Amino acid sequence: ARAAAAARPELTTDMLRIGGYFNEARGCVGLAVDSRWHELVHEMTHLAFHSTRAARDDGPPSPLRTHWASLRARGLSAHGAEEVVCREHELHALRASGAPLSTRLVIYDNMLHDAISDLRMTATDDRSPAQRRELRRLRAVRTYATSPGARAAHAVLAAALALAAAAGAASSCAG
Secondary structure, eight states: HHHHHHHTTTTGOOOOOOOOEEEETTTEEEOTTOHHHHHHHHHHHHHHHTHHHHHOOOSSOHHHHHHHHHHTTTTTOOOOHHHHHHHHHHEEEEHHHHHOOOHHHOOOOOOHHHHHHHHHSOOGGGHHHHHHHHHHHHHHHHHIIIIIHHHHHHHHHHHHHHHHHHHHHHHHHHH
């Protein structure tokens, strides 16, 4: 974890934890002592995704499988699409819990980073039009909304707006 922090300084302490693990063959979830509750949601989504009922080919597809299929159609690998499905469920749980936006943005940024890495596994010349579109879309969202640089720019902009509002209020009181 420390080596990861040195290589990627934008990682926060939340991203330096061991977290959890889903073992498909054994059908079980393991959690480290320092795991957060939302990591359990992520791992339990893996478990639900691979449950007999959700993975069956007969009958109507589960919502998890439908979501996964839509991500596959955008060009993500089977593993990459599954990770995005699980991460999005984790984010829904965080939002519902009232977790701070800053925490959710770090998790979302990590999801985007992983999805971009997944799409980049396909050689540039071999990418489908859907993969190229999805890669452009994910890079734009990450660049302007969730990346460490974007989050810093948002904080500076908020501070500048607050300062401008305070200056405007002070000048109207003085006048």
